[in-house]
Amino acid sequence: MVNGINLALQFLDSFAFIVLAAAGLAIIFGIMGVINLAHGEFILIGAYTATLAVTQLGLPLVVAMLVGGLVTGLFGILTERVIISGAWPNYISQRTLGRDVIEPLYDRLADSMVATFGLSLILTQGARIRFGNSIDQIATPFGAISYGEFSYSSYRIVLAGVSIGLLLVTYYLFTRTDFGMRARATIQDKETAQAMGVNTDRMYMLTFGFGSALAGLTGALFAPVISMQPTLGDQFLVEAFVAVVVGGPSVVLGTALSGGVLGAILATFSNLYGTFIGRIALLVAALIALRFLPNGITGFIEQLRKRRQESD
Amino acid sequence: MNRSSVSRRQFLGASGAALVTGLAGCSAGEGGTSTDTASSTDTLKIGVLEDQSGNFALVGDPKAKASMLAIEEINANGGIDGKQIETFQRDPQSDNQRYQELTRTAINEENVDALWAGYSSATREAIRPIIDRNEQLYFYTTQYEGGVCDEFTFAVGPTARQQLGIVLPYLVEEFGPDIYTIAADYNFGQLSADWVKVLANENDANVLGEEFIPLSESSFGSTINRIQEADPDFVMSMLVGANHTSFYEQKASAGLDVPIGTSTAMAQGYEHRRLDAPAMANIYAGVNYMEEVPTDSNTGDGGFVDRYFEMYPDAPYLNEEAETNYFSTYMYKKAVEQAGTTEQPEVIEALESGIELGTEEAPEAPEGETIKLDGATHHVDHHMWIMRADEEHNIEAVENRQIPETFLSETAGCNLPENPEQTQYTPVDYYEEAE
Numbered sequence: 001m002v003n004g005i006n007l008a009l010q011f012l013d014s015f016a017f018i019v020l021a022a023a024g025l026a027i028i029f030g031i032m033g034v035i036n037l038a039h040g041e042f043i044l045i046g047a048y049t050a051t052l053a054v055t056q057l058g059l060p061l062v063v064a065m066l067v068g069g070l071v072t073g074l075f076g077i078l079t080e081r082v083i084i085s086g087a088w089p090n091y092i093s094q095r096t097l098g099r100d101v102i103e104p105l106y107d108r109l110a111d112s113m114v115a116t117f118g119l120s121l122i123l124t125q126g127a128r129i130r131f132g133n134s135i136d137q138i139a140t141p142f143g144a145i146s147y148g149e150f151s152y153s154s155y156r157i158v159l160a161g162v163s164i165g166l167l168l169v170t171y172y173l174f175t176r177t178d179f180g181m182r183a184r185a186t187i188q189d190k191e192t193a194q195a196m197g198v199n200t201d202r203m204y205m206l207t208f209g210f211g212s213a214l215a216g217l218t219g220a221l222f223a224p225v226i227s228m229q230p231t232l233g234d235q236f237l238v239e240a241f242v243a244v245v246v247g248g249p250s251v252v253l254g255t256a257l258s259g260g261v262l263g264a265i266l267a268t269f270s271n272l273y274g275t276f277i278g279r280i281a282l283l284v285a286a287l288i289a290l291r292f293l294p295n296g297i298t299g300f301i302e303q304l305r306k307r308r309q310e311s312d
Numbered sequence: 313m314n315r316s317s318v319s320r321r322q323f324l325g326a327s328g329a330a331l332v333t334g335l336a337g338c339s340a341g342e343g344g345t346s347t348d349t350a351s352s353t354d355t356l357k358i359g360v361l362e363d364q365s366g367n368f369a370l371v372g373d374p375k376a377k378a379s380m381l382a383i384e385e386i387n388a389n390g391g392i393d394g395k396q397i398e399t400f401q402r403d404p405q406s407d408n409q410r411y412q413e414l415t416r417t418a419i420n421e422e423n424v425d426a427l428w429a430g431y432s433s434a435t436r437e438a439i440r441p442i443i444d445r446n447e448q449l450y451f452y453t454t455q456y457e458g459g460v461c462d463e464f465t466f467a468v469g470p471t472a473r474q475q476l477g478i479v480l481p482y483l484v485e486e487f488g489p490d491i492y493t494i495a496a497d498y499n500f501g502q503l504s505a506d507w508v509k510v511l512a513n514e515n516d517a518n519v520l521g522e523e524f525i526p527l528s529e530s531s532f533g534s535t536i537n538r539i540q541e542a543d544p545d546f547v548m549s550m551l552v553g554a555n556h557t558s559f560y561e562q563k564a565s566a567g568l569d570v571p572i573g574t575s576t577a578m579a580q581g582y583e584h585r586r587l588d589a590p591a592m593a594n595i596y597a598g599v600n601y602m603e604e605v606p607t608d609s610n611t612g613d614g615g616f617v618d619r620y621f622e623m624y625p626d627a628p629y630l631n632e633e634a635e636t637n638y639f640s641t642y643m644y645k646k647a648v649e650q651a652g653t654t655e656q657p658e659v660i661e662a663l664e665s666g667i668e669l670g671t672e673e674a675p676e677a678p679e680g681e682t683i684k685l686d687g688a689t690h691h692v693d694h695h696m697w698i699m700r701a702d703e704e705h706n707i708e709a710v711e712n713r714q715i716p717e718t719f720l721s722e723t724a725g726c727n728l729p730e731n732p733e734q735t736q737y738t739p740v741d742y743y744e745e746a747e
Contacts, residue, residue: 139588144567151567
C-alpha cells in the first residue's frame, strides 16, 4: 500500500539530498567550468568540522554547522589560489624563476578532473591518518513526527526547508547583487569584464569559495544523519553529478528542477519497490535525460525559448 | 604480564637474536615484528592481508592489529617450535582486485606458510580460487553466512547459523514471532536472510518481509517506513559497512523503536561507542566476541583487552574479528607444533585432528572457556553470546552458551579429511523455506 504522506516526505527528503549534494558542485562546474571531483571531500570537511566543533569544542549545533560551511569555504579559497588558478605558486615562481609554473585549470575539464581527483585522494587519506577510521557522531536533533502507524524524522523535513532556502539565497546572490553580476560577467567574458573594471581574479576566488562553502554546509547539515568516516563524501558524488548534468547550464533553476524530477523518481520507486530499485530508477532516468536532453533540463528550456523567439 | 614492544626487545636481546634483527628485517608489519634470524629454517612466514583503508577499514584494521599482537606474543615466548614468525602484511584497501594481486604475491613470491586475509565474503570468494589452485593454507576469520567446505580454507569465524541461531530464538521468545529482515545486498546478506527464514521456521516464527540494500546506500527513509508498515515484533538486521551504519541513527530519529537482532552491528563496527545514545538502544547482537564479553581471559587483569590496548593505546575498539584473528594464530601455532613442521599438508592434517584452545598448553580463547576446531568442516564450535545495548549504550550479556557448527557437519555432510572438496553450500539447497 502506498501511503501519500510517506511518499510526500520521502520526496522532500530526496529533493533535499539531491539539491544539497549538487548545490556547491553546480556553481563550481556550471559557472566556472571546473569539474571538482573533490566535491565529496569538501562535504567531508564540512561534516567533520561541524561534528568536531560539537563533540570537541561544545559549540551549539547551528553554530557548528555554520563553522563547517565557513571552514570549507576558506579551504575552497585556498584550493582555488593554489591548485585551480595557481595564483600563489605563480606569485612565488614569478619572483624566483621569473615565470608561471601553473596554468589555471578554468575551462580545462579533463585537467581539472585529474587535479581534483588527486586532491580528493589526499583529503580522504589525510582524514583517515588524522582522525582514524571514524569519529564519534552527534545525534539527530528534533525527534520525530508520528502519523498513524508511521513516524518520520523531523530533522529530515527541516533539511528540505534549508535546501530551498539555500537555493533562494544563491539565486538572489547571483542575480540581484553586485557580486553576482560581476561574477557572471567574469564567467561570460573575462576580458570585457576586466575592461569594465572587474577584478576577475578575485571573482573566481570568491565564487569558488562560495561553492565550496555550500558543499561544506551540506556536509555539516548531514553530519547528524550519516556515518562519520573518511569516505562519506562518496555517498553524495553520484547524485551530485547526475543532478548537475540533468539540470543543465542554469545553476539555480537547473539544480531545483533536477532535484524535483530526480527526487520524485527516487522517492516513488524506493517507496514502491525498495531502495535498490529506487537507485536503479534514478540512474535510468539520468540516462534517458542525457539521451534526449543533452544540455539538461534548463538547456532544453533555453532551446524552446529561442525557437519561440525565432518564430515570433 | 608485560608484553610491550620494549619487553619483546629485551627478550630478543637476551636470546641474542637482536643482533641480526636490524639486518634481516624485511617485514612491513606496523608492529615491526620482523625477527628474522640468519637461517631461513629458523623462521616461518605468515601473511596478513586486512583492510586498513577503504569501506571496510573500520572493521578490518583491528584484525590486522590483533594478528600482530598474537605474533608478537608468540615471538616473545620463543616462537613456534623455536621458529620466529616473519610477517608479510599489506593493506588491500577493501578492494577485491588488490586482494587477488596481494594473495598471488603472498603465495608465489613471499611463500607464506599460512595466510590470513579478507573481511567480506565477497573478498573471500574472490581469492578462494587462487588459494585452492595453490593449495595454500588459509584462515578466513570474519563471522560469515556459513557453508564453506574447502580443504584449504579454515573459516574460523562464527557462521550465520551460530550467530543468528543464538539471538533469533531469544527474540522470538521475548517479543513475538513476526520478523522483518533487512540485509546488505551481496552474498553475505542474501544467505544470512535465508538463514533467518530457516531459523524462523524452526522456531515457529514468520518473516513478514525482507529488503536487500546496496552497500553504497546511506538513506533509509523508505526502509524505515516499510518496516513500520509491516509492524514486526522485531527486525533482523544484517547491514554491513560504514554507509549502512546510518540506518541506526536514522531509525532512532524517525522514532522506530522496535527491537533489533543482528549478527553485524556493534561487535564489529562498535556503533554503540561511535553513535550518540540512544541510536543503538534495544539492539541484540548474536556474537562470539565483543570487547565487553565478561570472561576472565578477556576483561580480567592482564587479559586480552589489556594486552591489546597496551600494544595499541590509540586503537578505538577491539572487535569480534580481531579476536578470531588472535586465537586462530594460536591454533596455527599449536598445529605446527603438533605436526613438527611448517609443511602445509602436514599442518592442515594437524588442524584437522581437532585443535583445542583453553587446554593446559594453549591459552584460553577470550570469548570463553575451551573452544575447539572441528576437523571435519574446518569450522569452530564457538562460545556464543547475546549482547544487548541499553538506552545509554551500556552493554550487557543477556545469554551465552557454546554453539557447534551444525549446517556443514550435520546437514550438508561436509567431511574434508575423508572427502576433500572446495564448495560453498547454501541453505537453499537443503531447506524449502529458504527459497
